[in-house]
Amino acid sequence: MRLKPVAGILLRQFYLIRGSPVRALPMFAWVAIDIVVWGFITRYLNSMAAGRFNYVPSLLGAVLMWDFFSRIMQGVSTAFLEDVWSRNFLNLFATPLTIAEYILGLVITSVGTSAVGLAVMLVLATAVFGLSFLSLGALLVPFLLVLFGFGIALGILASALVLRLGPASEWLVWPLPALLSPFVGVFYPLATLPRWMQDIGRLLPPSYVFEGLRAVLAGRPVSAQSLTVGAVIAVLDILLAGYFFTRVFRYAIRTGLLARYSAESAA
Amino acid sequence: MYVHPPDHRADAADSDPGSGAGRPRTGAVLSVSGLHKRYPGIVAVDEVSFEVHRREVVGLLGPNGAGKTTTLNMILGVLSPTAGSVRIGGIDLAQQRARALAQANFSAVYAALPGNLTVAQNLRFFGLVYGIPGLRRRVGELLHEFDLERLRNTKCGVLSSGEQTRVALAKAVLNRPRLLLLDEPTASLDPAAAQTIRARIRALAADAGCGILWTSHNMYEVEEVCDRVLFLSHGRILLEGDPRRLPREHGAATLEELFIRLAREPLAQPLERAG
Numbered sequence: 001m002r003l004k005p006v007a008g009i010l011l012r013q014f015y016l017i018r019g020s021p022v023r024a025l026p027m028f029a030w031v032a033i034d035i036v037v038w039g040f041i042t043r044y045l046n047s048m049a050a051g052r053f054n055y056v057p058s059l060l061g062a063v064l065m066w067d068f069f070s071r072i073m074q075g076v077s078t079a080f081l082e083d084v085w086s087r088n089f090l091n092l093f094a095t096p097l098t099i100a101e102y103i104l105g106l107v108i109t110s111v112g113t114s115a116v117g118l119a120v121m122l123v124l125a126t127a128v129f130g131l132s133f134l135s136l137g138a139l140l141v142p143f144l145l146v147l148f149g150f151g152i153a154l155g156i157l158a159s160a161l162v163l164r165l166g167p168a169s170e171w172l173v174w175p176l177p178a179l180l181s182p183f184v185g186v187f188y189p190l191a192t193l194p195r196w197m198q199d200i201g202r203l204l205p206p207s208y209v210f211e212g213l214r215a216v217l218a219g220r221p222v223s224a225q226s227l228t229v230g231a232v233i234a235v236l237d238i239l240l241a242g243y244f245f246t247r248v249f250r251y252a253i254r255t256g257l258l259a260r261y262s263a264e265s266a267a
Numbered sequence: 268m269y270v271h272p273p274d275h276r277a278d279a280a281d282s283d284p285g286s287g288a289g290r291p292r293t294g295a296v297l298s299v300s301g302l303h304k305r306y307p308g309i310v311a312v313d314e315v316s317f318e319v320h321r322r323e324v325v326g327l328l329g330p331n332g333a334g335k336t337t338t339l340n341m342i343l344g345v346l347s348p349t350a351g352s353v354r355i356g357g358i359d360l361a362q363q364r365a366r367a368l369a370q371a372n373f374s375a376v377y378a379a380l381p382g383n384l385t386v387a388q389n390l391r392f393f394g395l396v397y398g399i400p401g402l403r404r405r406v407g408e409l410l411h412e413f414d415l416e417r418l419r420n421t422k423c424g425v426l427s428s429g430e431q432t433r434v435a436l437a438k439a440v441l442n443r444p445r446l447l448l449l450d451e452p453t454a455s456l457d458p459a460a461a462q463t464i465r466a467r468i469r470a471l472a473a474d475a476g477c478g479i480l481w482t483s484h485n486m487y488e489v490e491e492v493c494d495r496v497l498f499l500s501h502g503r504i505l506l507e508g509d510p511r512r513l514p515r516e517h518g519a520a521t522l523e524e525l526f527i528r529l530a531r532e533p534l535a536q537p538l539e540r541a542g
Contacts, residue, residue: 008395012381015388086381091438094343094373095396096365253347256306259340 001104005097009105010112013079017113027113028120031067035121038063039129057217059187060131062210064121066186069147069206070177071117075110076155077162077173084167089261099246106159107152114151136216142227143209149234150205154180156241160248167261185210205234295320295354296370296445296478297342302351304337304502311337313502314351319446319478324469326489326510327482329499330530335482338499339375339448342480344368356445369397374439375450379431382424386415386434389423390441397442409437413467429460436464440471447471447479453488461485465492486510486523496522498529505529 017023042055049055083089092102125131133140158173165172183197184206190198201207208230212222252258297319304312312334319325327335340346342353344360344367353360356370380389390409394402410416413433418426423434432452439447449468453461469492472479483489489496490510498506506513506529510522519525 002398004398005396008392011395012384012388012392015384015392019383086383087379088381090343090345090375090378091380091393092396093345094368094371095393096369096398097396098365250347253345256337256340256346259336259346 001098001100005095005101006105006108008097009079009102010108013082013105013109016082027071027116031071031117031121032124034063034067035060035124035129039125042129056129056131057135058214060125060129061133061136061213061217062186064118064125064131064133065143065147065209065213066177066181066206067121068114068118068144069151071114072110072148072151073154073158073177074173075113076106076152077158078113079106079109080155080159081162081170081173084162084170084261087261089258093258099249100242103156103242103245106155110152110155111148136213139212139216139222142231143212146205146209146227146230146234149231149238153234153237153241156238156245160241160245163245163252164248164257166257180204180206183207189214203233205230205237208233296356297480298352298354298357299338299342300352300354302338302341302353303349304334304341304346305349311502312341312348315499315502315504316351317497317504317507319480321445321476321478322472323495324472324479324481324493326493326496327480327499328484328486328489328496328526333499333530334502335499336375336450337502339373339450339480339482342446342448343371343373369442370444371446371448372397372439372442372444373448373450374432374435374452375448376452376454377450378435380423380434380438382422385420385422386410386426386437387419389434390438393438394441399442405441409441413437428455429457429464432456432460432464436467440475443475443477445477447477449479449481451482451484453483453485461488468492486521486526490522498526500529 017027038060039056042059045055045059046053083092122133126133136143154176158176161172162169183193183201184204185193185201186206190201190207190211193201208226212227212230215222249258252261295318299318300316302312302315304310315334315338317325327338329335337346341348342355342360344353344364347361353367355367358367358370360367380393384392387406387410390406391402394406399405410419413436415430415433415437418430418434423431426434436452439449447468452468453464456464465488468479468481471477481489481493493510495508496506496510496513497504506517508516514520514522514525517525517528519528
């Protein structure tokens, strides 16, 4: 793998974000709104609970982590969609650029954009609503890494779907996190769900993170084995998503789909 | 003259002392052999074989739907052939895609550069993707060479057709390609701008020594620029030769007249040589 082409993908995204406030705004605006809305909800719930339970870490902490995951996923797919929107596939893939270099460029872009969102969320949640996220200590690292890994995998999968199904399928990308959220127990234990939903939830790495988060807040030990399972599934998901993207890319090359993304005619 | 068997065409062109407008042939930068593309119910490209040599400009001509763009897409690696091979600078595209494509570049009217980046940003972006050493200097050279300095900070989406063509050509020569593919590079340009572009492209072949494969529907332009032409129809090469001599050899007054005859010719019908 060569670093210059990866840097090229990054530089292009940097130019786009720097040159357009419309692109920069979503990096922090939506997550900030989420934190504000959920911050006030938790404040209201705390007043109802009259000190018997603190909703800030369980609800606001969960929202923050879920938004981080969603930003990672959308960071990858939005960077990919920039090439769809500017009809750039022919220019891009008629170069020595490899799929691995391209995807790595998208992933690093997503790391940068979602880091901005994470920082804004942490500042808001801590300063305004008193969330002490750092009290999670060293566990914060594996929690965020597992979410990061699965966000990357889902972003690559969403990009592959758009490549396979065409530009009009872009709308599939945005609701994907919401589609998964009932299964991963963002706000409730997996045990709350019917058996079939629990089974699906166990296949999704964020389930292990949110179960772990609730365990910490309840003062119970976090199962290292459980977190490891989540991490392994996340890594497997990244590999599977990369494989799926490569298969779709090869299909697009074989059938002329890639050429038709830009060219008026493939024949 | 009649249609050459596919596997003889490249050899025939090489050995023809008259073709290439007298320019010396030195090494094939592109070798296309038995290229075939089949879609369900249609053969888009049928056993096409040809070569492009250093300093040679080869015109790929044919009516709409003849298979020109499909052929270019297969050479660019964005469409895989059903059969056949493409070698760029001697490197097999299917086996070593990145190495082969590092030696080529292209410009096409339907593949505009991202309009939301400026001229300089686009050149830097693609320069990194191609892994160009000394990129800052190279971008500066190209901005000067293609008269783009005053437009360096202008977004490509707001440029005129002529300016966009110049940017696309600057991008196409960023990596000093051994093979340059140009799909209707002067389409939508006024005659003066088209003449300037043609002169630049001819200079590229002569000075930089790259081989150029060029598609155009402008037969005047083809006669002016191309050393050799390949007539493609229904996915097959029907005729090949010097664009300045072919019309006379086939009893046509002009290249355009010959083009029209060939476009209307039943598939693979041999053409009688005049006289």
